[in-house]
Amino acid sequence: xxxxxxxxxxxxxxxxxxxxxxxxxxxxxxxxxxxxxxxxxxxxxxxxxxxxxxxxxxxxxxxxxxxxxxxxxxxxxxxxxxxxxxxxxxxxxxxxxxxxxxxxxxx
Amino acid sequence: xxxxxxxxxxxxxxxxxxxxxxxxxxxxxxxxxxxxxxxxxxxxxxxxxxxxxxxxxxxxxxxxxxxxxxxxxxxxxxxxxxxxxxxxxxxxxxxxxxxxxxxxxxxxxxxxxxxxxxxx
Numbered sequence: 001x002x003x004x005x006x007x008x009x010x011x012x013x014x015x016x017x018x019x020x021x022x023x024x025x026x027x028x029x030x031x032x033x034x035x036x037x038x039x040x041x042x043x044x045x046x047x048x049x050x051x052x053x054x055x056x057x058x059x060x061x062x063x064x065x066x067x068x069x070x071x072x073x074x075x076x077x078x079x080x081x082x083x084x085x086x087x088x089x090x091x092x093x094x095x096x097x098x099x100x101x102x103x104x105x106x107x
Numbered sequence: 108x109x110x111x112x113x114x115x116x117x118x119x120x121x122x123x124x125x126x127x128x129x130x131x132x133x134x135x136x137x138x139x140x141x142x143x144x145x146x147x148x149x150x151x152x153x154x155x156x157x158x159x160x161x162x163x164x165x166x167x168x169x170x171x172x173x174x175x176x177x178x179x180x181x182x183x184x185x186x187x188x189x190x191x192x193x194x195x196x197x198x199x200x201x202x203x204x205x206x207x208x209x210x211x212x213x214x215x216x217x218x219x220x221x222x223x224x225x226x227x
Contacts, residue, residue: 001169034213036152043202043220044152049213056215087152091212094166096142096154 002026002090006099012107013078021102023071023088032092035064035073038101039084047086048073078104109134109216111203116221123193129186129203129218136184137161140206142214143177143188145199155201156188160209170196190223198225 003026013019023033035048046055048064051071061076075082083106088099115127127143143155156177157166165177176189186203200222204214 032212036214038152043217044214045217046207046213046215049207049211049215055207055213089152089154089213094157095168096157096166096212098152098154101151 001095002029002093002097004088004090004097004099006086006088006102008102009100010103010105012105014107015080016077017107019075019078019082019104021073021075021086021104023066023073023099025069025071025090025092028068029090029092031067032090033064033066033071034089034091035062036087036089037082037084038087044087075104109205111205111216111218113201113203113218113221116201116223118224118226119193120227121193121195121225124189124191125193125223127188127190127201127203127221127223129188131184131186131205134205134216136179137181140209140212141177141179141186142204142206142212143175143186144202144204144214144217145197146202146220147196147199150199153199157206157212158186193223193225195225198223 031051033051036044038044052064085101112130158177174192178187200220202220203218205216207215
């Protein structure tokens with residue numbers, strides 16, 4: 001099983017600032033990595049797939065990068081609605097696995 | 108656009124069984140691979156099971172293999188998860204989720220979830 005590790009667990013950021021979230025896989029997943037956003041009481045929303053392709057309707061301030069084992073989600077200028085928990089997920093191998101999440105909170 | 112609506116959750120004792128359902132609408136259900144993903148209270152996401160668009164290939168998390176069975180009924184546009192031998196660690200909100208497309212197991216559509224509580 002591929003273990004996916006996210007860091008940091010919590011990220012404190014001021015509105016308007018840049019947020020950088022990391023995701024590491026225990027072995028190469030090529031570019032088969034997705035990012036999701038989940039707000040309290042809501043279902044997850046797909047942000048990025050293929051490591052860097054934004055899903056339909058996702059604002060350009062969200063960008064993904066990386067390949068192999070190291071990935072990054074960047075939110076260029078945090079808006080109030082972006083404070084949430086973010087998960088990465090690999091889909092290169094079965095079983096599919098999620099990281100433990102990064103909570104982005106208001107500083 | 109499309110919609111997924113889960114049902115079938117409830118409060119059950121350890122060792123019991125239940126069947127979760129996910130009704131799909133407003134998209135071509137038969138063309139998409141589908142999944143179940145769960146989230147224990149206050150915890151992260153855990154993928155549970157996958158079924159190919161044609162219902163032939165199925166994959167499971169190790170934690171549920173041999174106890175859970177995923178299936179789909181194209182005539183009813185419904186996805187199922189048969190859950191047996193429930194354990195306390197199975198307590199979670201269960202979401203059905205659609206693959207973006209064949210070969211891309213990223214989930215672009217999610218239901219609202221159904222809660223399974225395991226309590227003696």
